[in-house]
Amino acid sequence: MILPSILDLLARRIGLDVHSIGMPSVELALQERMRCCGISDLGSYRELLFAEETEQDELIELVIVPETWFFRDQAPFQFLALNARRQWGEPSLALPLRLLSLPCSTGAEPYSMAMTLFDAGYPAGTFQIDAVDISEKSLRHARAGIYREHDFRGRNLDVLQRHFIENPRGVFEVKPELRQTVNFTRGTLLEFPLPIADSGYHAVFCRNLLIYLNADWRQRGVEALRRMIRPDGILFVGHADATSALNVPFSMAKDASAFAYYPHVPIATQSQPQPAPAIRARSRKSAAAVATAPKPSDSSAPSDLPSQLREIRRVLDGGDAAAALEQCERILHQVRNNAELYSLAGVAHEQLGQGEAAKEAWQKSLYLEPRHLNSLRGLKCLLEKEGDLPGAKNIAARIRRAQSK
Ligand SMILES: C[S@@+](CC[C@H](N)C(=O)[O-])C[C@H]1O[C@@H](n2cnc3c(N)ncnc32)[C@H](O)[C@@H]1O
Numbered sequence: 001m002i003l004p005s006i007l008d009l010l011a012r013r014i015g016l017d018v019h020s021i022g023m024p025s026v027e028l029a030l031q032e033r034m035r036c037c038g039i040s041d042l043g044s045y046r047e048l049l050f051a052e053e054t055e056q057d058e059l060i061e062l063v064i065v066p067e068t069w070f071f072r073d074q075a076p077f078q079f080l081a082l083n084a085r086r087q088w089g090e091p092s093l094a095l096p097l098r099l100l101s102l103p104c105s106t107g108a109e110p111y112s113m114a115m116t117l118f119d120a121g122y123p124a125g126t127f128q129i130d131a132v133d134i135s136e137k138s139l140r141h142a143r144a145g146i147y148r149e150h151d152f153r154g155r156n157l158d159v160l161q162r163h164f165i166e167n168p169r170g171v172f173e174v175k176p177e178l179r180q181t182v183n184f185t186r187g188t189l190l191e192f193p194l195p196i197a198d199s200g201y202h203a204v205f206c207r208n209l210l211i212y213l214n215a216d217w218r219q220r221g222v223e224a225l226r227r228m229i230r231p232d233g234i235l236f237v238g239h240a241d242a243t244s245a246l247n248v249p250f251s252m253a254k255d256a257s258a259f260a261y262y263p264h265v266p267i268a269t270q271s272q273p274q275p276a277p278a279i280r281a282r283s284r285k286s287a288a289a290v291a292t293a294p295k296p297s298d299s300s301a302p303s304d305l306p307s308q309l310r311e312i313r314r315v316l317d318g319g320d321a322a323a324a325l326e327q328c329e330r331i332l333h334q335v336r337n338n339a340e341l342y343s344l345a346g347v348a349h350e351q352l353g354q355g356e357a358a359k360e361a362w363q364k365s366l367y368l369e370p371r372h373l374n375s376l377r378g379l380k381c382l383l384e385k386e387g388d389l390p391g392a393k394n395i396a397a398r399i400r401r402a403q404s405k
Pocket residue numbers: 013014015064065066067068069072102103104105106109132133134135138187188189206207208209212238
């Protein structure tokens with residue numbers, strides 16, 4: 001009962017769905033904290049944890065996934081640059097745009113939003129960005145505004161010249177005018193720390209958080225997002241979040257690669273939103289819809305698909321299933337006819353403890369390529385784990401037939 005009560009605490013404090021990061025990650029975090037506190041048994045550590053909020057914060061620092069980089073996914077920032085004027089009019093000092101980055105991690109996202117607006121012709125004072133995260137350590141990094149070239153993942157290096165001061169040894173420091181546009185605060189979606197103006201935020205970036213949350217937090221979190229966004233505002237989620245998000249009336253903008261959602265039909269945009277609610281829970285019902293067999297003629301594969309698949313395997317081998325899944329989902333957006341891609345998505349889902357989604361992905365892979373060995377093997381193991389022995393036996397026979405061909 002000791003471990004479940006600790007998981008329960010993490011669920012209450014930050015909504016963590018332990019399957020999203022895997023139980024071994026939580027166990028490692030606990031071992032690390034027990035070592036730091038000089039405690040050798042879990043029961044005593046639990047007592048300390050429940051008694052001291054600062055210890056809870058320390059544990060939270062170890063279970064969060066702070067991975068972020070500048071202009072991550074590119075498309076949302078291009079979407080913001082292209083649509084800001086059309087959506088909210090000309091830059092105005094009297095009525096500045098209000099934007100939110102939650103979670104902001106170490107600051108790459110809100111600073112990228114600010115650079116996007118500066119470069120789109122929004123002068124200082126015409127927008128203000130709130131940036132919120134649960135991790136005080138990440139927020140300290142963000143406020144300091146010190147980064148390395150790696151934080152740019154080799155992209156948009158020209159922005160370094162415009163918005164950063166290069167210090168010796170490849171260290172880049174955010175220029176003061178950029179730093180002043182972002183206000184960093186500690187909080188969560190459900191314990192939102194800032195006053196929200198009646199009119200709400202023009203744009204909210206809530207990317208790569210929902211995927212880590214349990215169903216209850218995701219539901220309440222998306223409802224909270226809905227309340228903080230203006231009627232003509234835009235919500236940006238991450239690729240992986242889009243499939244794990246919830247049944248709240250948002251509709252997706254036509255440029256699907258940006259994962260931009262409107263809370264209702266926007267006032268005037270060129271990118272007209274699609275009418276149907278596009279953020280849906282991965283419920284059994286919606287999973288059935290998603291499970292619609294992929295059409296072999298859906299799209300043509302990009303020429304660099306083999307190298308993208310190699311990269312996904314590398315990321316999976318490195319143990320970062322969430323990042324691998326994100327990459328799979330991004331490519332699946334254009335390529336819906338590749339059995340190997342679905343197979344890798346299945347592995348990533350499985351590693352993230354998302355059994356139903358893994359099964360769905362492997363079934364799609366097998367629809368496209370009935371003898372795909374890795375998908376067959378993945379499915380067999382999963383069915384065995386679930387106790388569906390006749391199902392597993394069935395798949396084992398298919399594996400034997402596939403191997404004998
Ligand atoms: C993968 S990063 C995403 C950062 C950025 N949005 C991006 O997409 O690059 C996830 C962040 O979520 C934060 N986080 C996790 N649970 C949270 C919660 N319940 N409320 C607020 N932030 C949370 C973590 O501290 C971490 O910095």
